[in-house]
Amino acid sequence: MATLFETRKLGLPLMNLIRLEGLPILKQLHLEEELFRTSKDNWCIINDGTDDPTIVMGISGKPAELLDIQPVLHDEIPVIRRFTGGGTVIVDPGTIFATFICNKEAVPGLQPYPRPIMSWSSLIYEQVFQGIGNFRLCENDYAFGDRKFGGNAQSITKRRWIHHTSFLWDYDARNMSYLRLPKRAPEYRMARDHMEFICRLKDYLPRSTFINKTVEALGTHFSLESVVYEADKDPSAIKFMPTTRQLTREELEEALSATDLENCSAQFASL
Amino acid sequence: MITRRSFQERQLVSAARRLLFPQFSLAPVPPSSEFPAALQFYSPLSCSPSATETLSSIGSRVRSNYQYTLMRFWSSGNALEDPFCGGLIDVPLAQTGEGIAECELLKWYVKEGDQVEEFQPLCEVQSDKATIEITSRYKGKVIQILHAPSDIVKVGETLLKMTVKGFQLEQDVHDGLESINSPSSVTSKSRNCGILSTPAVRNLAREYAIDIANVHGTGKDGRVLKEDVLKYALEKGILERPPLDVAGMQHHNLEGLNNQQSETAKPEYQLNDETIPLRGYKRAMVKSMSMAATVPHFYYVDEMNCDALVKFKTAFQQSNSDPNVKHTFLPLLIKSLSMALSKYPMMNSCFNEKSMEVILKGSHNIGIAMATPNGLVVPTIKNVQSLSILEITKELMRLQKSALDNKLTPDDISGGTITLSNIGAIGGKSGSPLLNLPEVSIIAIGRIQKATQISEDGNAYAVSIMTVNIGADHRVLDGATVATFCNQWKQYIEKPELLMLHMK
Numbered sequence: 001m002a003t004l005f006e007t008r009k010l011g012l013p014l015m016n017l018i019r020l021e022g023l024p025i026l027k028q029l030h031l032e033e034e035l036f037r038t039s040k041d042n043w044c045i046i047n048d049g050t051d052d053p054t055i056v057m058g059i060s061g062k063p064a065e066l067l068d069i070q071p072v073l074h075d076e077i078p079v080i081r082r083f084t085g086g087g088t089v090i091v092d093p094g095t096i097f098a099t100f101i102c103n104k105e106a107v108p109g110l111q112p113y114p115r116p117i118m119s120w121s122s123l124i125y126e127q128v129f130q131g132i133g134n135f136r137l138c139e140n141d142y143a144f145g146d147r148k149f150g151g152n153a154q155s156i157t158k159r160r161w162i163h164h165t166s167f168l169w170d171y172d173a174r175n176m177s178y179l180r181l182p183k184r185a186p187e188y189r190m191a192r193d194h195m196e197f198i199c200r201l202k203d204y205l206p207r208s209t210f211i212n213k214t215v216e217a218l219g220t221h222f223s224l225e226s227v228v229y230e231a232d233k234d235p236s237a238i239k240f241m242p243t244t245r246q247l248t249r250e251e252l253e254e255a256l257s258a259t260d261l262e263n264c265s266a267q268f269a270s271l
Numbered sequence: 272m273i274t275r276r277s278f279q280e281r282q283l284v285s286a287a288r289r290l291l292f293p294q295f296s297l298a299p300v301p302p303s304s305e306f307p308a309a310l311q312f313y314s315p316l317s318c319s320p321s322a323t324e325t326l327s328s329i330g331s332r333v334r335s336n337y338q339y340t341l342m343r344f345w346s347s348g349n350a351l352e353d354p355f356c357g358g359l360i361d362v363p364l365a366q367t368g369e370g371i372a373e374c375e376l377l378k379w380y381v382k383e384g385d386q387v388e389e390f391q392p393l394c395e396v397q398s399d400k401a402t403i404e405i406t407s408r409y410k411g412k413v414i415q416i417l418h419a420p421s422d423i424v425k426v427g428e429t430l431l432k433m434t435v436k437g438f439q440l441e442q443d444v445h446d447g448l449e450s451i452n453s454p455s456s457v458t459s460k461s462r463n464c465g466i467l468s469t470p471a472v473r474n475l476a477r478e479y480a481i482d483i484a485n486v487h488g489t490g491k492d493g494r495v496l497k498e499d500v501l502k503y504a505l506e507k508g509i510l511e512r513p514p515l516d517v518a519g520m521q522h523h524n525l526e527g528l529n530n531q532q533s534e535t536a537k538p539e540y541q542l543n544d545e546t547i548p549l550r551g552y553k554r555a556m557v558k559s560m561s562m563a564a565t566v567p568h569f570y571y572v573d574e575m576n577c578d579a580l581v582k583f584k585t586a587f588q589q590s591n592s593d594p595n596v597k598h599t600f601l602p603l604l605i606k607s608l609s610m611a612l613s614k615y616p617m618m619n620s621c622f623n624e625k626s627m628e629v630i631l632k633g634s635h636n637i638g639i640a641m642a643t644p645n646g647l648v649v650p651t652i653k654n655v656q657s658l659s660i661l662e663i664t665k666e667l668m669r670l671q672k673s674a675l676d677n678k679l680t681p682d683d684i685s686g687g688t689i690t691l692s693n694i695g696a697i698g699g700k701s702g703s704p705l706l707n708l709p710e711v712s713i714i715a716i717g718r719i720q721k722a723t724q725i726s727e728d729g730n731a732y733a734v735s736i737m738t739v740n741i742g743a744d745h746r747v748l749d750g751a752t753v754a755t756f757c758n759q760w761k762q763y764i765e766k767p768e769l770l771m772l773h774m775k
Binding site: 065068083085113114115118140152156158177180194196 | 367390397399401402404406554559678682685
């Protein structure tokens with residue numbers, strides 16, 4: 001039996017696994033982008049929580065539309081624009097990240113398009129959450145029933161794709177006030193307010209169990225090899241320039257000014 | 272010789288078919304037995320079973336079976352109208368996944384005049400959650416880029432034009448350009464090299480048999496806009512101005528006049544359709560109104576004398592020392608509404624259809640419907656029963672500002688127990704609003720207008736009248752309840768001193 005299992009694993013594509021804890025999200029995204037753009041290997045990165053609350057927007061995110069800039073500036077919340085698509089999140093130590101970076105042929109038969117990749121990723125987590133909650137992929141979100149606990153974003157190039165997820169292990173409702181209601185909302189949200197739309201993963205299984213089961217599920221698709229990430233690199237040795245970056249204070253102030261100058265055309269409910 | 276020609280023909284057919292499919296670099300799918308093995312197909316559609324699910328009107332025309340798609344596009348040809356226009360190949364934004372009807376163009380990797388290799392990245396687009404790199408299917412030269420970063424490009428819309436080496440047809444078209452005389456030739460084979468314009472504008476130019484290269488573009492980077500084509504058409508007499516001699520038109524019979532006007536007016540007022548995807552509040556309104564429409568409504572209409580209300584508002588304004596506070600009628604209406612709800616709690620309830628229960632809500636969380644640039648939104652003033660009129664005024668101002676700034680929080684727009692729609696702020700006497708489920712009543716108030724009433728002694732006098740229209744869930748409320756509630760509210764509005772009498 002053990003021999004059969006090992007034989008089967010030999011036939012699986014190789015994937016490097018990096019397990020991190022509390023790595024700042026900007027560093028994590030830089031690492032992901034570098035591996036995505038320069039490596040030819042498959043990678044899985046799991047970051048168990050990040051440090052200070054940070055806002056992360058998608059590649060085309062506009063602060064004026066997505067953020068309540070004044071309190072963001074006042075409270076000095078970092079704002080990052082990442083290299084993948086998707087929406088805006090605010091992450092903190094209660095967020096768990098899981099990222100898959102694959103060559104397009106890594107998963108046999110998987111077409112490198114958003115929907116197939118999204119569906120494939122849900123298969124991994126179906127294994128993780130087997131018997132726990134009512135896990136399903138709702139449009140582009142991971143949900144228990146109709147309550148979201150994980151948001152996804154992707155980037156797809158000629159040869160590779162990346163699919164990364166931020167899981168709401170726990171969250172501070174007050175942090176949500178930095179974010180505006182997005183113009184686009186998934187249909188299954190059904191006009192629910194935010195607190196009725198999302199749920200906490202911690203209400204379903206222990207933190208370490210979730211991470212371990214994710215690694216275990218991934219291990220049925222890939223032959224995993226653990227890799228140690230060295231965060232402190234000599235800056236002069238870094239040759240890759242990521243596009244993911246933190247917005248400057250000046251950029252946020254400029255966005256705020258532009259918002260203030262817009263003509264008000266709202267019809268008030270006042271007489 | 273024969274071998275070479277047949278190879279060229281197969282290349283042409285192969286290229287034509289490949290035009291129908293995206294420019295992603297994909298693993299070739301096994302060719303069908305229906306097609307020659309030499310043809311290499313790259314189809315994004317023969318993928319997971321989930322690909323058969325379609326959500327958009329465009330996506331619904333694309334099926335996972337690439338053979339079906341091939342035949343469909345081949346016969347209709349709509350998506351690829353005249354792909355070899357002017358020797359150029361239209362490179363469309365191909366289907367990036369089912370349900371995706373459009374993408375945002377993020378950046379170009381190439382520019383006009385660049386030579387590109389097969390599978391070389393052309394641009395990056397974003398569709399919902401993913402950024403996607405679009406690669407070139409061909410080796411060739413970029414002639415014309417049709418979209419700028421941040422543009423929303425529909426699936427099937429042309430991204431760029433390029434010349435591809437080895438096309439016999441391209442050579443023929445270039446050779447034939449010098450001798451083109453017929454309008455159809457001009458419109459179908461006009462030189463578009465270097466002319467920026469959208470497909471819709473080029474279609475319009477073709478319609479008027481105009482060579483778009485001759486039209487001066489006033490758009491960004493010299494882009495030719497629709498207005499430019501229409502202006503050119505007017506200048507060249509292709510488009511007639513609407514007739515100015517009205518007297519001259521009187522000799523025509525009505526039918527002839529209509530025909531002339533319609534024939535003359537039609538090109539000037541012909542507008543392209545515009546598709547607006549509904550997002551955010553507007554999308555939510557589709558859902559909420561659809562559900563509300565299933566509830567049996569009845570409406571109760573009454574008029575209220577607002578003379579006292581006007582006096583109170585004036586008095587508040589005159590004694591107001593806070594420049595940040597602006598007194599209006601609405602807080603008075605809201606407070607008096609709450610007082611009336613205390614006596615008729617059934618109006619402030621929610622109906623649970625599944626359990627057949629009515630929940631009488633303890634808090635008076637009054638929703639105020641607001642029209643914002645982002646759509647209809649209903650923020651709520653919580654616990655009005657515990658607020659003073661001044662507190663209501665300040666909270667209302669905060670919600671109005673937040674709505675304008677699109678900063679309403681989830682808490683602001685949830686928990687409502689009854690809704691007030693001040694449609695009169697925009698205009699109109701009254702409206703018939705739809706319930707904001709699961710609430711059982713909603714009130715639309717019209718504009719306060721001067722009206723004439725006759726006193727008992729027969730004298731006419733002016734009053735300020737406001738029409739209210741109460742929409743109610745007839746499964747829960749009956750006419751008598753609503754009528755008596757409205758009478759009570761009306762009493763508080765017309766005699767605000769009663770508010771003080773009952774205020775706690």
